[in-house]
Amino acid sequence: MTKKKVPFLNREISWLHFNERVLQEAADETVPLIERIKFLSIFSSNLEEFYRVRVATMTRLANLNDKSKALLGFNPKKVLNEIKNIVVKQERKFEQLFQATLLNELAQNRIFILNDTQLNVSRGEFVRNHFRDKILSNLVPIMIDPEKPFPELKDRYLYFFVRLTKISSKRSEKFALIELPNGLPRFLVLPETNGLKFIILVEDIIKYCLDDIFYVFNYDALDAYSIQLTRDAELDVDKNISEKFIDELKSSLDKRKKGKPMRLLYDTEMPFDMLSVLVSKVKIESESLIPGNRYHRFGDFIRFPNVGAAELEYAPTVPLKVAGLHRTESIFNKLAEKDYLVNLPYQSYDYIILFLREAAIDPKVTEINITLYRLAENSKVIHALINAAKNGKKVTCLVELKARFDEQANISWTKRLEEEGVHVNYGLSDYKVHSKICLVKRIERGRAVYYANLATGNYNEKTARLYCDHSIFTAKKEITTDLVKLFAALNKKTVTKGFKHLIISPLESRNKFYANIDREIKIAKSGKPAYLIFKVNSLADEGIVDKLYEASNAGVKIKLIVRGICCLVPGIPGFSENITAISIVDKFLEHARVFIYGNNGKEEMYLSSGDLMSRNFEHRVEVGFPVLDKEVKQEIRDIIDFQLQDNVKARDITKLNNNKYHKNKLDVKVRAQIHTYNYLKNKHQ
Template sequence: MNTNKPIKKKAPFLNREISWLYFNERVLQEVADETVPLIERIKFLSIFSSNMEEFYRVRVATLTRLANLNDKAKELLGFNPKKILNEIKNIVVKQERKFEQLFKATLINELAQNRIFILNESQLNVARGQFVREHFRDKILSNLVPIMINPDKPFPELKDRRLYFFVRLSRKSSSKSEKYALIELPANLPRFLVLPETNGLKFIILAEDIIKYCLDDIFYVFNYDVIDAYSIQLTRDAELDIDKNVSDKFIEELRASLDKRKKGKPMRLLYDTEMPFEMLSYLISKLKIEAESLIPGNRYHRFGDFIAFPNVGSKELEYAPTIPLKVAGLHRTESIFNKLQERDYLVNLPYQSYDYIILFLREAAIDPKVTEINITLYRLAENSKVVNALINAAKNGKVVNCLVELKARFDEQANIFWSKKMEEEGVQVNYGLTNYKVHSKICLVKRMEKGRAKYYANLATGNFNERTAKLYCDHSIFTAKKEITDDLQKLFKALNKKTVVGGFKHLIVSPLDSRSKFYSLIDREIKIAKSGKPAYMILKVNSLADEGIVQKLYDASNAGVKVKLIVRGICTLVPGVRDYSTNITVISIIDKFLEHARVFIYGNGGKEEMYLSSADLMSRNFEHRVEVGFPVLDKEVRQEIRDIIEFQLQDNVKARDVTRMNNNKYHKNNMKSKIRAQVQTYNYLKNKHQ
C-alpha cells in the first residue's frame, strides 16, 4: 500500500446530528437486549426519550435557525440544514416506531410474564376503579384546572416538555356543539400509582390514565356526554440568548433567559396517534407548527419519568447494586496529604467510592496547615457534599476560591442556587469567564509545611458531583507532583482574574494550547510511522466531531498509524474508508454505567504516553471552553488505566462497531470467552484493591 498517496477527493465526514441519532439508536438497543434486566430496559427507554428531548431543544433548534441562512452561508456550513432536518425527521419517526413497538409488544408482555400489569382507564374493574377515583379526588383533582379553548381568543401557550391532554367535549346527539379544552398535568404529580395486589398479580396505572378515567369529575359542570382526551407534549427551542458580558447583572440576565427558555419556538409536537384527524388539524392550526415538527407517538409521552418506574416484582428485574470498592492505600482515618507525598492515587468511578474526593476536601477544610483551596465546579449534585466541604473550609478560615460555571446547560438554576449559598457563607465565588465556559474538573489545595507552601491536586475527567459519580465512568487522580501543581497554580491565578493563559509545561489547556498540542502528538506518531517503526494511538472520548482532528486522524491512518477509537456518542469520522481511514477502528460501549472518561494514549516509539482530560474532541472543547488535559505520570496509575482501556477494546458483549454502514452491529473479536468491560473492570479492581 502506498501510504503517501495524495488525497484528492473531499474527506468523508458524517453529519454530527445524524451520528448522534445513531448513538441514541444504541441506547434503544439496550431496550431490545433480553440479557438486560426488565426494569433496566424500561429505564433505557427513559434515557432514549430524555436524550431525544434535549436533541430537539438544542440541536434541532439550532439547525432550524441555520435553515434560514442564504445559500452562501450554507456553503460555509458544508451541508444543507433543510436536507439534514428532513433526514432527522425520517430517522426519528422510524426510531419512535421502534420505541413504541418495544414498549407495547415487548416490555408490556414481559411485565405480564412477571405478573406485573400496566392498566389504562378502560381496564379497571369496579374495585380498582373505585380505588383510582378516590385517589384522584384526594390527590389529583385539586391540582387540575382545565383551560377552555375560545376560538375567538389566542390559543393558550403550551409550556416546554409539559404533558397536556387535548380534550374534546361533545354530545352523541349533535357534533355541532363541540368544545375544546386543555388540561396540564402538574410537573410534581407522581407519574405512577401502584394499585392493590390481587392473587399475586401487581398492577400499576399512570397519572394520565387516572385522569382519563375521571374526566367526568373534571367537566361535570358541562352538559356533555362524550369526552375524548389525547396526550400531547411540546418541545421548545432551549438555547439561551445571553449577553456575553459577565457583569453584576449576569445572574439576573441568566434568570431571565431561563424564563425565556420556557417560551422558545416549538421544535417538536409529540401526539397520540389515536387522536382523530380533525382534532389534530385544529391543534396544528392553533399552534402554527410546521409539518416537519410533528412526531407521531403513543398514548404516553415524557418517557423520561420512566427512569423512576417502580419495581413491584423481584430484585432480579434490576441490576444488582454495585458496592463501591476501596482504593488500596487510602484510608478514612489517615491523611491523604501524607499519602500523596509518596505517590499518586487513582479513583475509578463509579467502581470505587467517591467518598475519597469528599474526604480530600474535608481534610483540606479542617487541616490547620491548609490555607487555600481553589476549585472549578460545572455540575453540582442536589445536596452537594462538595459544596458543604467548601463552606466549612471557609468557616474554618481557609481562602476558598470557587469558580462556578453558570452556563452549564440545564444546570444553570442549581448552580445559581449553590453560588449564592456559598457566597453567603464566605466562599469567594467566581462566576466564570466572559467568552468561555469553564469545563475543567480541577482542584488545588495549598498547605504550609515547614514554612513552605506545598500543593496537592485532584484532576478528573468528570464533575465534582457525587450523584453522577454513581453512574458515570470517570477517572479522578490525586497528585502532589510539582509538574502538575506548578501548572495548576498558574492556571488558577489566571482564572481567578477572569482570564485565560497558555504556555503550560505539562497541562494541555483550552482554548489556547489544546489544538496545537493534540496536532503535535498526532504528528509525532505520523513521523514515527513514516520512519518504519510501529506507531499507534488509542483515544477514548464521548464525542468526536472536530473536522481538524478528524482530518489529522485520516492523515495518521494514511501514514500507517494504527488508530483505535472508543467513542460513546457522536463520531463524524468514518472508519474503514480506502485512502482515508483503513487503519482506524471505532467502537462504542453502552452498558449499565455511562462511559464518560476521556483518555488519550500515544505509542511514542515504545515510550507510551497517556493523558486524561475534561475535553472531548469537538470544536467547542478546543475553542470555546477552558478544558484541562493532564499527563498520567505515575507508572502504577498509568498501568491501571491501561488495563481498563484494554478491557474496553476487548469487549464483545456491549461494544458496537461504528462503521460507514451505521448499523450498530455488536463488536466481535477472536476472544474465546465473553468480555464485558464494565463487569471485567469491577472484578479487576476488586481483586487488585481488596
C-alpha cells in the same frame, strides 16, 4: 486533479445512531426487565434534549441565506428531513418494543400497567378516590375559545387535548386543554390481587375521571389525548460577565420556557379532525409534528417502580476501596509518597469528599481553589467547601453558570456559597469553564506545598454513581505548578498559555494535540510501529478528524472508543484504513476521556475534561493532564484494554452505521464493565 471529498458524518445524524444504541439496550433480552424500561426512558430524555438544542440550532441554520449555507458544508433542511425520517422510525421501534415486548414481559412477571379502560369496579373505585384526594385540586382545565389565542404550551409539560361533544348536535362541540403539573407523581401502585401487581399512570387516572373534571357541562362524550411540546432551549445571553450576569441568565431561562416550538408529540390515536384543530391552533411546522406514543415524557420512566423481584433490576454495585487510602490516615501524607487513582463508579466517591474535608479542617491548609460545573442536589462537595471557609481557609470556587440545564441550580449554589463566605468566580465572559480541577495549598515547614485532584468528570456525587470517570490525586510539582498558574489566570477572569505539562483549552490544546499526532506520524514514516488509542464521548472536530485521517494514511494504527457522536468514518480506503472505532453502551455511562500515544515505545497517556469537539478546543477552558505515576498509568491502560476487547456491549462504528455488536477472536465473552469491577476488586482488596 480533483480533491477527494473527506468522509465526515453529520454530527446530528451520528448522534441519532448513538441513541439507537441506547434503544438496543432496551431491546437486549439479557438486560434485566426494569433496566430495559429505564433505557427506553434514557432514549426518550436524550431525544427530548436533542430537539431542544440540536434541532433548534439546525432550524436556525435552515433560515440562513444560500451563501451562508454553502459555508456550512451541508444543507440544514436536508438534514432536518433526514432527522425526522430517522426519528419517526425510532419512535415506531420504541413503541413496538414497549407495547408488544416489554409490557408482555411485565405480564409474564405478573406486573400489569393498566390504562383507563382496564379497571374493574374495585380498582376503579380506588383510582377515583385517589384522583379526588390527590389530583383533582391540581387540575384547572382551560376551555378553548375560537375567538381567542390558543393557550401557550409550556416546554416539556404534559397536556390533554380534550373534545366535549353532544350526540344530538355537532355544533355544540367544544375543546379544552388540561395541563398536568410537573409535581404530580407519574405512577400509582394499585392494590395487589392474587399475587398480581398493578400500576397505572397519572394520565390514565385523569382520563378515567374526566367526568369529575367536566361535571358542570352537559356533554355526552369526552375524548382526551395526550400531547407534549418541546421548545428551543438555547439561551440568548449577553456575554459580558458583570454583576448583572445572573439577572440576565435568569431572564434567558424564562425565555427558554417560551422558545420556538421544535416538536409536538401527539397520541397517534387522536382523530385526524382533532389533530387538525390542534395543529392550526399551535401553529407548528409540519416537519415538527411527530406521531408519538400513548405516554409522552417517557423520561419519567427512569423512576418506574419495581414491584416485582429484585432480579428485574441490576444488582447494586458496592463501591470498592482504593488500596493505600484510609479514612483514618491523612490523604496529604499519602500523596507526598505517590499518586492515587479513583475509578468511578467502581470505587467510592468518598475519597474525593475526604480529600476536601481534610483540607477543610487541616490547620496547615490555607487555600482551596476548585472549578465546579454540575453539582449534586445535596452536594457534599459544597458542604465541605463551606466548612473550609468557616475554618478560615481562603476558598475560591469557579462556578460555571452557563452549564446547560444546570444554570438555575448553579445560581442557587452561588448564592449559598457567597452567603457562607466563599469567594465565587462566575466564570469567563467568552468561554465556559468545563475543567474538573481542585488545588489545595498547604504550608509545610514554612513553605507552600500543593496537592491536587484532576478528573474527567464533575464534582458530583450523584453522577459519580453512574458515570465511568477517572479521578487522580497528585502532589507532583509538574502538575501543581501548572495548576497554580492556571488558577491565578482564572481568578483574574482570563486564560493564559505557556504550560509545561498540562494541555489547556482554548489557547493551546489544538496545537498540542496536532503535535502529539504528528509525532506518531513521523514515527510511522520512519518504519517503526506507531499507534494512538483515544477514548472520548464525542469526536466531531473536523481538524482532528483530518489529522487522524492523515495519521492513518501514514501507517499509524488508531483505535477509537467513542460513546456518542463520531463524525469520523473508519475503514474508508485512502482515509481511514488503519482506524477502528467502537462504542460501549452498558449499565454505566462511559464518560472518561483518555488519550494514549505510542511514542516509539515510551507510551504517554493523558486524561482530559474535554472531548474532541470544536467547542472543547475553542470555546471552553478544558484541562488535559499527563498520567505520570507508572502504577496509575498501568491501571488505566488495563481498563482501556478491557474496553478494546469488549465483545458483549461494544458496537462497531462503521460507514454502514448499523451498530453491529463487536466481535473478536477471543473465545471468552468480555464485558468491559464487569471485567473492570472484578479487576479492581481483586487488585485493591
